[in-house]
Amino acid sequence: MDLMNWIWENSRMDQKSRPNWSLCNFLQSDKQYYQWQFSKCLEYAAKRGDLVRVKWLFDHFKECEVPHHVIYAAAETGQLAVLKFLLNHDYGVYGAKIDSPEVKKRKVESEIDVQSRITVKWGSRNVEHALCNEHPEVAQWFYKHVPKGEYDHGDDRIRNLISGALDAGADEFAEALVPQGSNILDFAMDCNRLEVIERLVDGGYFVRDDFNAARSIEALVRADRLDLMKRISTQQNFPPDHAVHWESHWFYAMSNACHTGNVSILRWLIEHPLGRILLKVEKRSKKLNGLILRAAEGGHTDVMEYLHDEGIITEYKYALLLAIRKNQLGSVKWLVQHFPQSEIIPDYCIMDEAAKFGRIEILEYLQSLDASIIPGWAPIHTSRNGETGQTALATIRVSPTDANLKVYKGAVQCQATWLPTDPMDHASANGHFDLVKWFDSNRPEGCTTAAIDAAAANGHFEIVQWLRVNGKRGFTTKAMDGAASNGNLEMVKWLHENGGAGCTKAAMDRAASNGYLQMLKWLYTNRSEGCTINALEGALGRGHLHVVCWLQMHYPQYSPSNMDIEVFTDNKFEIFLFVHIHYAYILTRTFVQDILGDDMRGNPNGNDAYIFNWLQEKYVEE
Template sequence: MTVVPLLVVRLLFRSKAGFGSLPHVVNAVSVFLDTSVELPLERASKLGSLPLLNRIWDSLEMLPDHSSWSVRRLLLQEDSYTERQFRLSLTEACKKNDRSMVQWIFEHFPGRGVRMQVVEEAAAAGAMDILQYFADNERDSEVDTRLAKRDIFFGGKDTANAAAGGHSDIVRWLYQFETDYERDDAATMEAAVANGDEELVRWLHQVMEIQVCGVPRAAANGHLSMLQFLSAFDRIPAGVVVQAAKNGHLDVVRWAIDRDWDNEKDEEDSDEEDFYTSGFYSRQRKISRPPYLTSIGGEASLAVHTAAINGHLKVAKYLHARVDWPMDYEEQKVNSKRLRSTLAEIEKELGKDHQAAPISRKTMLEVVRKGLLEVVEWLCFEFSGNHTIDLFRPLNEEDTLVYAMDEAAAYGHLDIVKFLHEVAPSLEEEFSRKRKKNIAEKMNEAMFGKRSKRHGIQCTTEAMDGAAANNHLEVVMWLHDNRSEGCTNALDRAAGNGHIEMVQWLHAHRSEGCTTIAMNVAAGFGHLDVLKWLHEHTSAGCTTHAMDRAAASGHLNVVKWLQDNRHEGCTKGAMDGAAENGHLGVVKWLHENRSEGCTNAAMDFAAQSGKLDVVKFLHRYRTEGCTAKAMSGAAAGGHVRVMQWLHANRPEDCSGAAIDDAALHGAFEAALFLFLVRGEKMSQEVIRNDNVRGYPGFYDFIFEKMW
């Protein structure tokens, strides 16, 4: 089929006498100008346009044998590339649940097998029509589809993906197909449990004989009826209370704790039973039951933190009321030991990203950052008397001490700032009163040492600095009127973020002033109004970083203003940065109006970023050239057009090892170009790299071409 010429080409040649009888000329010019035909099929598939796919495919017929290398030609030359395009295009069609596109791909790629990952995507999308189409075209199918039969690889996460999407009918349908690949039955059950699909869970357990798992996910989603249904099988596993508390499901929390206490078949709590096996279908015989959920060091005590940081105050209060908190030193030792055991059990169930934790300074910092005033108040009044919990001890984050009031100010939570300011004296007084020790405490100190002094509520200059940086003017004004800490770099940070009203207020009411950082950073982010104001009202000025940053970010108006109003100028980094980020207009202006020039990093950076127009300009008008990093960087980014240009115009600067960079970044078309056109071979280290072999197409390519 002939590719329909572009409209602009047809109109152009229609006005030219003598070309009406030369349609092949019109077609050739159209194909030359039409860059869409150079799109890989898998990228075109993402656009969901069958006409575009047809246009690309039909253009293959117009490729002369002597034409230069192109992505389209790979479909005719390289089987590994064709297989990759088939697989990735089919994957995109499945994601879109586009059966017509799937049919187009099958018709144009006869006989190619459908890999398991493609089936998984179709299952995840709930694409029953596509899955049935796959089955009808399978090699063993007796359905006449008028197409060559092919292998369809079911298994893996196909049923799990379908279950996660709530497609229980597809789950049952998929299980009729046997597979040579292990199917992830556990993930399927876990997804069904998480969705609260009791009917599917019962079918998976009774018919497919899959063990129940993933119970904490049902708790996280608030599926109480599912938990009640599953509780007949075995003890509720670790993590249920934490996950329910995380999402505020008080009914689930109540049920889990009440069931834990009402379970009469278990023996009484034993302080000696600190390590236990939890979970459904546990075959380990238990000599005595594990601690109750609400016991000292139990899961409920860790879930208080979880509920609090997510703003579920009712849940936090309920858990706090049910938990047995340590009352003396001996109980504190038991608590510490059990907490380690409980956390280990929770991590087994939930992984390392769980939110279970004891109440601590981290709890306070998280609720402060989220602006949860009621939770902050509750934590202060409920735990201020607990000598084992230091809510306001600063936390070291990236070598910086972080204070609760500072964070409240930086996040703009003025109500919390005011509360902490008002309650600080009373808490300090209570701490002083609590320091009067009873006889038992004195004996504990004699035996085990003195407990550390607890921290009161503190505020530093970071409060105003952070509030200014984030444009919380009301907070800054309140701190100015009610606190004495002041600020340090508040004006610099406000200017850098473009907060001109904040800059003006700080200049008028504070004495700290600013540094060159203010104008430098403001220029880099294009805040010309701030730049002008600072230029007129302050004396700190700026450095060459101002123009360098503005140029790199593409703010030509700022660059021009600095040229006309400041004397600092710029460095070679200005053009280098502008080139890297593809700001051709800035590169041209610097070339014509400044004398600093650039380094060979400019073309290297532009090539790495795929900015071919910048590369061409630098090649034509500058003398710095590039290095082997240009081709290597372009290869790593998959910028084939840039690579073609470098190969044709700067072959002396091209490395012979760029194919390794392409392979390590999964840039398949780039790797094929380097192999077919430049004759490069991958190193043995890269050939053996498991990540490289895992990229679509590379496995077949390596074993076909590299061995």
């Protein structure tokens, strides 16, 4: 709070009293930035339930608007106290009725205070949003207290509210929403809650609703309720008239059964007439191969065995790669034993994937086998200084790495060939010291300079020192460039004293782009390489305003190009303000329109609306 008070007290309302650049200069003198700051700060405080800061903002800001996304933020985390405060201080609700007896009474009770003349945009779908985030008490409050003009209370809306309340376990709230003379189950067909589905089955509701019958079959897999699945099946005629949605939900039910390892449910789904239809329809596609992926990542070898015996699977390589990533040794063993000879994986692909993720137990198992039976392995007699791997007949999707060989978990890239040295290089880059030593003792391929460079870039001191002491490879400039890019100042200092290879201008450029000001200061003082215009443009593009200010002071000769700056950062308004003062030539009408994009120009959302208004006022309407 002390910092907030200091910033407020030092912000100037008169534009003529701004001798130097500071964001404080704009806080109370620029109406759009004023509103933007209020909205951003309020969203942050509301989401965390920080009522003290919410009150501070209302005490200091006047005639602002609380955007709908602030309401969503509070509802998402169940901040009912904040929502009540916003309602009691909503000028849009009480401003015109300030002299009414009810409002006067509540003012005396200190519930209502609209002196700040702040209006709240309550929006819609707040009840559903609270229910989806499991805050039924907030949902009930919204429904009871939020101005009714903000809502559409049609039949579809009521149905969605009742279903959402039932899903959240708010049965009393759901019952209260049911129109007089109706049964709550008439509005519950979209509900995924087990108890509700069971009531729907007992009431025979799925006889007349084949769409939700299919959807419920999928939901019941996770609950392990084969009995209810069978009962729903008996309430439908097969094949159904509308087979498209049945096939979709049936497939995902099969996928869920593979993921949970439930062979009995999977067998019933596949042997069911609709399951047989689905297998026939998808026989020529690769969609069914996704089933073994779900089983492999969970280590469910019994499911994999069943799929194999039924002849459903035609591709195994991606299941093997996924099992390695998920560290499922049992799945790896089964897949190696059942891998078809007709399916090809490039040499070193499997070894490299295990190295990236540090799967030493899997590597030890594979190393114990005859290399000829392991797909995507490598012949044991490869030369230690070999420079090429086997050329693949086709590309394969594997885990990608960044410029410093650090793996991106959860993503994939297509690759066709591997170097024999890739596994040890990637083990080093990703900090798997036990694997680095294992490769050195058990494999002949060795590593390249990328091993020690990437280990240094990613901050793995122990590996760097071991590789250096054991004379594996020396450093290149990529080591210090990479360490600077990642903000590892201690590693940069160590390399400066011990590496000998130095760095390039990319060290400062990348450190600036990633916002590492202390790194920039050290490199500026202790190295002579300097930086390029990329440092300033990169820092601008990523919103590192503190870095931009420092670069402008120390490298005044650089002026950013109007072609290379892309502002997609959380503080882009502040970047625009800086550019407005120092590099206004960039903000041409064409550039502004390109930055905003078609969607924002048509319907700016959230805090971006204030940036849009500011740009319109300053650079489009003038």
